[in-house]
Amino acid sequence: MSTSPLAPPDQGATDTGARPSLTVLAGFWPAATYAVARALLAADASLLLVRHDLTGVRDGHVHRVVRDRDGLLEDERVRLAHGCVSCTLREDVxxxxxxxxxxxxxxxxxxxxxxxxxxxxxxxACAHCLVDGATVTDLVHIDSYLTVVDMEHLLDGLASTDDLKTLGIQAADDDDRALADVIVRQIEYADTLVLWGRSRDGAYDTGRLSVLLARMAPWATQVQVDGEVLDAGVLTRRLRGTLRHRPETPGVLTRGLEGYPLGLHEPHAEQGVVSAVFRARRPFHPRRLHDVLETVNVEMIRSRGHLWLASQPETVLTWDFAGGGLSMGALGRWLTALPDHRWGDVSDHRRLAAALEWDPYYGDRHQHLVFIGLDVDAAGLHRALSACLLTDAELADGEEAWRDYDDPLAGCFPLIEPDPTRHRTDHEGESA
Structure with a gap:
């Protein structure tokens, strides 16, 4: 039986007539993230902060703490059936x-x-995992997803080639994620970015990092916080009760397919930051694309999107680059490759986006990639990628000829029919 001060006198009594608000706070630098959490607690005596320490997760236990402005309310070590982050979410968070x-x-x-x-x-997990017959989104209103970015260490994190295992902070024994991957996904999913502190290189570099974040996540509101002078009331007004979270917004790698902006085309440097969008209707030649995979990303901090290869004309391929590594994977089939009765399996947004740009020959197939970096030659990047597209003569050969092209990526992206009962949040695929 729980001995928490939060336990009500009647454990069975619940109030279903009201839903509290939930703010989710992420960030790779816990000192900065916790400083923001403490500031929000200080401004609201009724707010409850929930934290989980995963130091022992691979040994099957986590440390849960619940507190409010006045102090500690729960402090428990929880034993898990399996030692992993997803188990922690399902079994305790x-x-x-x-x-x-x-x-x-x-x-x-x-x-x-x-x-x-x-x-x-x-x-x-909040939307799909049941707890006593209900999802968390049935019980709370998710107000906002905040990500706290430590401006002093941001660029080092984005440029890191280390993986979590090397750093000894992997979430499970089979967690092969790179540090930079985690940071970019925290940034790109957020509806609000809290820019904590300043760059060690001064005001200009702090401004440059703000521009970089705006190119990486143009959909997110930025809130700048001086780590030395913090007004908890002002911060609360800017971060809570904003209703910025939109649960229908797809993940970053599927945004372009769903008709959402994937990034900004700002090919002229602003404080050294360049963001270039590459779009085309023709397919890539697999060999020519493979040969430039490394060179087109050499100056990039981040690139992402989707593409189609002439040799694999049914498959939507993802492009996911961060921290010096490019991952590609199968995202499913193009609508033009699906029988009519399967179109109901995809979202209304995707069908509408495809209809708006449908081509009699290509259907919905196209290239949509975004490249973000410092002092990038956007024109040179465009020329390199355009040279990988099929020529007029190659287009005239038709799909049957395309399938026989020399394809170094053949077999890397098997099409697996989606399970409608499974919500996929992982990033499966082969590294290129």
């Missing part, structure tokens, strides 16, 4: 949120994610 929401509907919640947890995984 979600039940804790559900319990607090049911028993204390008048107290809003602030969830501080461990530094290696990606907010998109948390959003999927």
């Amino acid at each position: 979600l039940p804790t949120l559900a319990r607090l929401a049911r028993h204390h509907p008048d107290r809003d919640l602030l969830l501080m994610l461990p530094e290696v947890v990606e907010p998109e995984a948390m959003a999927a």
